[in-house]
Amino acid sequence: MEQPLTIVIVAWNTRELLHRCLQSLENVSPELRTQVVVVDNASSDGTVDMVRDRFPWVELIASDRNLGFGAANNLAFSRASGEHVLLLNPDTQVKAGALETMLGYLRSHPDVGVVGTTLFNPDGTLQPSCHSFYSFVDSLKHNRLVDRMTERWKVSDAQRSGRPSDVDWMIGACLLVRGETLLALNGFDPDFFLYAEEIDLEYRIRQAGQRVVFVPSTGVVHYGGQSARQAPVAAAFHDYRGRWLFVRKHYSTISATAYLAKTVVAIGFWLSYWGLRVATGSHPDAGHQLRAYWQLLIWHLSDRGQPPVPRWIRQSEEMTPSTL
Numbered sequence: 001m002e003q004p005l006t007i008v009i010v011a012w013n014t015r016e017l018l019h020r021c022l023q024s025l026e027n028v029s030p031e032l033r034t035q036v037v038v039v040d041n042a043s044s045d046g047t048v049d050m051v052r053d054r055f056p057w058v059e060l061i062a063s064d065r066n067l068g069f070g071a072a073n074n075l076a077f078s079r080a081s082g083e084h085v086l087l088l089n090p091d092t093q094v095k096a097g098a099l100e101t102m103l104g105y106l107r108s109h110p111d112v113g114v115v116g117t118t119l120f121n122p123d124g125t126l127q128p129s130c131h132s133f134y135s136f137v138d139s140l141k142h143n144r145l146v147d148r149m150t151e152r153w154k155v156s157d158a159q160r161s162g163r164p165s166d167v168d169w170m171i172g173a174c175l176l177v178r179g180e181t182l183l184a185l186n187g188f189d190p191d192f193f194l195y196a197e198e199i200d201l202e203y204r205i206r207q208a209g210q211r212v213v214f215v216p217s218t219g220v221v222h223y224g225g226q227s228a229r230q231a232p233v234a235a236a237f238h239d240y241r242g243r244w245l246f247v248r249k250h251y252s253t254i255s256a257t258a259y260l261a262k263t264v265v266a267i268g269f270w271l272s273y274w275g276l277r278v279a280t281g282s283h284p285d286a287g288h289q290l291r292a293y294w295q296l297l298i299w300h301l302s303d304r305g306q307p308p309v310p311r312w313i314r315q316s317e318e319m320t321p322s323t324l
């Protein structure tokens with residue numbers, strides 16, 4: 001008999017957070033954690049030994065290299081025995097009742113392809129998780145610089161409504177995906193190494209005629225950004241790269257050109273900023289930052305197909321998108 005749920009977690013150097021995440025799953029109904037698959041992307045912090053010693057009920061895939069988030073998840077999907085798949089970040093703690101609510105909604109709504117749920121910051125406040133797809137006008141009002149200055153990256157109306165709501169996309173910290181949908185779409189696009197891979201998946205789910213729904217519940221605590229903090233230069237690089245891949249893949253030439261122009265201006269600003277920091281010696285990481293943004297500018301302007309990940313980023317700050 002097919003099990004109701006496979007839980008997939010991709011980890012990279014988040015041993016203590018993953019320990020707490022798996023502990024929280026021990027409090028979930030045994031039926032809802034019949035299969036838990038952890039893919040470790042070549043961690044160096046003892047994650048593999050911790051999982052083997054402390055959680056023998058977990059199916060562990062220990063990769064000897066950094067596969068990236070999409071490819072690592074796809075590897076786990078190939079072993080999934082559940083009817084549906086829960087994508088769960090290692091820096092989360094699942095509260096009692098959350099998975100039951102999500103699974104119940106997905107089962108009772110056959111037109112829904114993916115369900116997300118309430119995310120909380122560690123201090124108990126709501127965490128922004130529901131967002132709209134890219135549009136040029138909105139990108140002028142809501143971008144990294146403006147959002148940091150005005151704190152406009154806020155909780156959406158869907159999250160505050162207290163009822164299930166259709167949304168464009170939700171961050172990938174905790175997403176329940178219909179198994180047959182995931183199979184039909186061949187999982188994640190592995191070209192997205194870090195950032196925007198869940199946007200791409202949810203976009204394709206909507207294109208396939210299924211709904212993307214936020215379903216409030218008791219929720220999940222999401223610490224967020226742990227891997228990014230370990231390698232901030234690589235995180236910024238992959239953020240720009242992933243969003244450009246998404247827009248170029250799914251939008252018209254006119255929209256992609258508008259996005260490109262805006263992005264080039266933004267990269268130019270950061271080049272000036274980090275160039276000044278290099279000149280004044282006021283930041284120890286300024287050289288790496290300047291180098292990353294210069295490489296990003298070249299790739300955005302050259303458009304030579306799929307932009308690769310520079311060797312210096314792979315070697316000096318190799319990271320897996322296990323936490324967003």
